[in-house]
Amino acid sequence: MQLRKITAASAAVVALALTATACGSGEKDDKGGSEGGKGKITVGIKFDQPGLGQKTPQGYAGFDVDVAKYVAKELGYSEGQIEFKESKSQDRENMLARGDVDFIAATYSINDEREQKVDFAGPYLLAxxxxxxxxxxxxxxxxxxxxxxxxxxxxxxxxxxxxxxxxxxxxxxxxxxxxxxxxxxxxxxxxxxxxxxxxxxxxxxxxxxxxxxxxxAGLELSNENYGIGVKEGSDLKAKINKALEKMVSDGSWEKAVKANFGPANYEYEPAPSIGDIKK
CATH class of the missing domain: 3.40.190.10 (Periplasmic binding protein-like II)
Incomplete structure (x- = not known):
């Protein structure tokens, strides 16, 4: 009888210790990241577009990649916690719907048809x-x-x-x-x-x-409002918009544009305001 009481007490102590450990190391913080560096965020980009999203032997590079890294940082994730996935144009809506990625930054032009399927933060570039x-x-x-x-x-x-x-x-x-x-x-x-x-x-x-x-040639044959795609109804949209606003205000946006497009003498548009879609 006494042995059973001791065993039960020991089990309770072990259970409490395991519960405390789980709460202390795996919970997501209020930014969306994970304390202790164990969380990750999955981001869709292009792998084959120089200057925007390209997979290289040294890693991932381009303007969209720089935007994605900045946004992820503002959401509470370090660069090492980002998992990049290739998002081909025809796959983007399905990837978001399935939850394969948390958000997509991949020359993703905002238009009426796409807005029926996904939500967009931004725009962050007017091309x-x-x-x-x-x-x-x-x-x-x-x-x-x-x-x-x-x-x-x-x-x-x-x-x-x-x-x-x-x-x-x-x-x-x-x-x-x-x-x-x-x-x-x-x-x-x-x-x-x-x-x-x-x-x-x-x-x-x-x-x-x-x-x-x-x-x-310097012609403006259409307006392409690049946005960051998220799953329809996701609360990430508002958080990403805040990150994009900060990226513009602290100068990181312009720095990224010049670093990725400067050698082509690209006459880029000023950073668009959030929600300002040019038709």
Whole structure:
């Protein structure tokens, strides 16, 4: 009888100790991170867009990556607690719906169709559809100048279709599997221009191997409001908006823009106000 009492008392002590340990080391703090450095946050980015989101032998680099790291820090996570996942354009909504990622910063333009499926914080960058041409080519100064020219974009690109259907119907559209292939074609004269968002074009033009070879035409063929996607109804939206506002106010936003796009002489727009969507 006495042995059972001692055993029961010992078990109670062990249970209390385990409960105290769990409460002390694994709880999330009020920022969303985890005390003791054991938590993590999963972020979707592009892996193949220089200047924005690129996986390199040294790690992950680009403007979207810098924004994601800043936001994660403001949410209470160190850089070592971030797990980056590749978010291809066609997969983004499903990744958020399934909970594969906590948020996505991947040249994710805010539009009405996407807002039916996910929530957006931001915008944090206003980009425009533009053209990239050879540095010595002064023959393309407007979209209309693309008539009879060879225009390159990736297969299925909405940017290319926008030019072909609305702006230069006589342009000879060349669809390549990747932007890198378009750049090779642009460099060797197989095509005359490449079209997509100016931020993406600037990222490619800023690469060391491309410096001085290309230039942006400086056209604003569309407005692309980059936002950070979160699962519909997530309370992260408000927290991320606060982080983005701080990133602008403390100068980190402009520093990141210049670091990632500067070599391309990218004439970027001022940081947009939260919720200010340019149609």
């Amino acid at each position: 425009h559809q533009d053209l990239l041409v050879r540095a010595d080519d002064d023959s393309i100064k407007s979209a209309e100048d693309l008539n009879s020219k060879k225009l390159c974009s990736v297969t299925g690109s909405t940017s290319a279709q926008n030019v072909k259907q609305k702006l230069a119907p006589k342009a000879q559209l060349q669809e390549y599997p990747t932007y890198s292939a378009c750049l090779t074609g642009l460099q060797n004269g197989a095509v005359d221009a490449l079209t997509t968002d100016d931020s993406i074009l600037a990222g490619y033009a800023a690469q060391d191997s491309h410096k001085g070879k290309f230039k942006l």
